[in-house]
Amino acid sequence: MLAYRHAFHAGNHADVLKHLVLTRVLRYMGEKDKPYTLIDTHAGAGGYSVEGRYAQKKGEYGEGIAKLYDRKDLPAPLADYMSLVHAFNPDGQLRQYPGSPAIANFLLRETDRLRVYELHSTDHRILSSYLESRPNTQVSDRDGFSAIKGELPSPTRRAALLMDPSYEIKTDYAKVLAALREALERAPDTVVMIWYPQLQLLESTQMLPRLKASADSMAKKGWLHARLTVTQADERGFGMMGSGMLVVNPPFTLHDELAECLPLLVERLGQYDGANFVLEQKAV
Incomplete structure (x- = not known):
């Protein structure tokens, strides 16, 4: 986990899905005057150069x-997300990609609280420098999963939680499930956003139904699941085929916004004829 660097993957199809969802959730939460808290358990460096050697190595x-x-x-929700990426590249050329903390920095108001966690020492240092002038912000090098106990319930009462570990360590799957349950036990109306890779791996295929079952029994407003499949596994069954987002207690606007965007993402980002999306929702 401490060796993982998101810079190799910044701006790939998984980031597009994840950050489209994050943008829509934060836009919705910002519509109410009352402040809210965003907790990002695996924040990364905040932003990434797509011209640097990490991003260029795989070119994702x-x-x-x-x-x-x-x-x-682009449909309006995608155009809004893309406007943030353009704002992160003021000269107009795609040189940098904003991670979730940068998107939060664009969208959160000064009264909103931002709590970000990153264990990698280099990324933590970059992130701390990037966010040092933002009010109501704490950048920590503690484990984001274990921090949920201290973050929820939030002083603002309204809260959103983003969990997107690398899953390079298989125990991350169990930790995500435990973290969701703890978050909902402490604050059952928290909007929880969970990113996961689509892999032919037992832990990956088992996690989603378990997350849904926990949301069914614990969440106040049900869940929404979106998955974008862009490619196939290799002959041995290895490789990330796509990724998904499970949003617990989703904004009521999110389903229709994603329904407008996902067909276009399949068209533009799909790398084989079988590229597809899944969009499903269960209300309580």
Whole structure:
């Protein structure tokens, strides 16, 4: 986990789905005057160079954000997200990609609280520097999963929680499930956003139904699940085929916004004829 660097994957298809969802959730929460808290358990460095050696090594952004960056025909939710990416590149050229803390920095108001966690020492240092002038913000190098106990319930009462570990360590799957349960026990109306990789791996395939079952019994407003499949596993069954987002206590607007965007994401980001999406919701 401490060796993982998101810079290798910044701006790929998984980031597009994850940050589209994050943007819509934060926009919705910002519509009410009352402040809210955003907790980001695996924040990364905040932003990434797509021209740097990490991003260039695999070039994943080329099959992700680069496919959308200059498009003028995007649905409004995608266009809004893309406007943030453009704001992160003031000269107009796609050189940098904003991570979740940068998107939060764009969208949170000064009265909103931001709590970000990152264990990697280099990324933590970069993140601390990036957010040092933002009010009501704490950047910590503690484990984000274990921090939930101290973060919820939030002093603002309204809260959103983003969990997107690398899952390179298989125990992350169990930790995500435990963290969701703890978050909902402490604050059952928290909006919880969970990203996961689509893999042919037992832990990956088992986690989603378990997360849904916990949300069914504990969440106040049900759940929404969106998955974007862009490619196939290799001959041995290895490789990330796509990714998904489970949003517990989702904004009521989110389903229709994603329904407008996901077909286009399949069209633009799909890398084989079988590319597809899943969008499902269960209300309590």
